[in-house]
Amino acid sequence: MIKSITLLKDNSEINLEFIKTHAHKVEIDSSFMNDLSITIQIEFKIPIIQFRSHGYTWKSLEQTELSNWYAPKILRLNNNQLVQANQHIGIWEVNKKNSRILNWHFNLENANPLVEYGFNNSKQIVQAVSKHRLLSPLALLFPIESSIEISRSKIPFSAIACFTDHCDFDTLINLKQQRQFFKTYNIKITKGFFLNHFSKRSDTACFEIHNQEISAWQDDDHELAYHSLSQSIKPLDESLNDFESFAPPFKGISTWIDHGFQPYNVSLYKNFDRISNHYGSSLKNNGINTFWNYTDSGTAVKGVINQLNPNQFTLHSFYNGIKHLKLKEQIPMFIKNVVFHYYNTEYSLRIYRDVAKYFKNIKHKKSINSHLRVLVVMFKLIKLLIPILLFWKTRKNQVYPLARYNPVIFNQDILNDTFTVFQTIEMIDFKLGLNQNNIDLLIKENGLFIAHTYFSAPLNYHHGKLFEKSNEIDKQVEENFSYLSHKIASKDIWNPTLKELIVHLQSFAMVTFECNELGEMLIIDKNQLAYRKVQ
Ligand SMILES: [Zn+2]
Incomplete structure (x- = not known):
């Protein structure tokens, strides 16, 4: 069912060996896993038609679909064959335009972002660094009847509020x-x-x-x-x-x-x-x-609440969540969201800080210089907003960089x-x-x-x-x-408290799956988390 497996790394492509352990398991050469930022591209002979979402539902392949480590890694091919990863690590990405391709990413840009401040409180986003923790060599499993998904929540398959x-x-x-x-x-x-x-x-x-x-x-x-x-x-x-x-x-x-x-x-x-x-x-x-x-990831307003759903972290979703407010409340909230989440750059933040500082101290401001300075900064702020307003149709649905x-x-x-x-x-x-x-x-x-x-x-x-x-x-x-x-x-x-949540999610990340020669799925999980079959 697999045509090829390729390692994509630093603009180079290397064909990877894969071993068909038996009819229901293909093991991928994982010796390169010490490299930090890589993608494994799997090309199937048959198109992918469905993808298991982070909300534990089947979605047909309509756009780019992502599955980070906390979501099931299960998809369905056009011949109804299910395909499942043997562990939760990394990010799966599939796209309708290339429906035979599954990309399995590790440490993509902005997948694990951190904030660092310099001496003058200048902000920059850096990437977290930690070794990949493979539980066993990566593998794809092809069960006969059903796959298995594990509950992220201690209450089986419920939502989580922390x-x-x-x-x-x-x-x-x-x-x-x-x-x-x-x-x-x-x-x-x-x-x-x-x-x-x-x-x-x-x-x-x-x-x-x-x-x-x-x-x-x-x-x-x-x-x-x-x-x-x-x-x-x-x-x-x-x-x-x-x-x-x-x-x-x-x-x-x-x-x-x-x-x-x-x-x-x-x-x-x-x-x-x-x-x-x-x-x-x-x-x-x-x-x-x-x-x-x-x-x-963003700011919670009406319709923006689920951190697992990147589609809630767009200007369109944010606007929908505040459009019932008075215009004088909407505008500063929208601008703040553009600066802090849509752009989230040192340049946009500095402009915002300068404008905010001016209006905070407006009663004490007397000098013409300070009024002139703020005009320049306001102009820069408007320059940030213009492309968004001009190209609203495409920009409104772009997911914020740190929420993707x-x-x-x-x-x-x-x-x-x-x-x-x-x-x-x-x-x-x-x-x-x-x-x-x-x-x-x-x-x-x-x-x-x-x-x-x-x-x-x-x-x-x-x-x-x-x-x-x-x-x-x-x-x-x-x-x-x-x-x-x-x-x-x-x-x-x-x-849960944060600590309880993290302990649970860490157990979740440690689960591995196997598929035997009969095509039956097995779970290896010493913590016995809640699970269910997926067909
Ligand atoms: Zn504080």
Whole structure:
């Protein structure tokens, strides 16, 4: 059934050997798997007609279809023969234009993106580096009757809702209110906290002062995560001292969420020789094995919620999710989305920052120079928008660069230590992002989100906050969480902490499949995850 297998690497093509173990298994030479960025191109003699989606449904081949590591890797040929990968690793890509071809990609550009900041806080996207972890040589399996798919969720084939909260605005009072709120609705979150007291605001909560309340979150079965080490930035030496001397307040805190422009952030440490050589081992010695570093797939609005579905991360989807708002709300949201997600370049971000800074301080601006400067920057911003508006028909459906493959979690090696990186969807407005239709959509698509939230945000320009007035929970937002709570209770949605989710997904990634000489599928899975047959 296979015509040829080719290795594509650095613009070269090498024919690969493949061994037909028996009628139902073809093993691919995998000796090259130490090379970081490669594609294995498999040409079938018969066209592919269907593809198993990330939502566990059959899709006919209409456009480019992708299957990242967390989705089934199963397709159907025109003679009704099913084809399945023997492991979840890598990304499958098929395309109607070339329906005999299956591309199996490893470490594509932007498949595992990380953010790094330079000295002047200039942002660049780099690619995570980690060795491929093959469980056995790559193989394609050709079962007689049925394939097998494994559940990503602990609740078989349900959706997944996970919250990771940034504590930037937490105070003792609103921490207690948040904890009570989540207790009422039986929702678990991963709660960021500041270890040290250092803040421009006197009421910022931190472990140093509010250890009782922060410990109570753990007692309520939430996960605690470091949100760097303090709210505001100390002089450099003191900051680096903080990093070199910090000790875990509890056992088992394994997640780190970058905050502000702290010099010891994962996205910044390389700029500082004093910590760069032992950065990874310092995190590991303190029990940290997971981090977030500023990669959002997009912003949750109506119809944008499922991180596994790249089609939700386009300007068109975003526009549809905000078009019911007033124009004066729509325009800044749309521009922000264009800058942060559609372009996501240092150039676009700098322009946005300059314009935002001008309008933030508009009351204090007197000099003609500052008005002239902003005119130039506004002109540059408009220049970014013009091609989108002119070519809206084609541009509107382009998936944002960091959402095309949406790996959700992936590995990054820092010297000899391997870390798990997680990506998020920004969820600021819980009226738009967590509305009941979105929760239904997530369930329908068997989707997943890891939300990047600020539950205690008090800022006037944030709409749909948990606390609409100071210390008072918003009624509509509460209704949305109540709806979510019902769906968690009815087991339509699994609501793990980040740590629970990662442990489960790592087990998922370790599953392998076999097909015996009789064409029967077998699973090799010591964790006994939920599975089902696919025909
Ligand atoms: Zn923060």
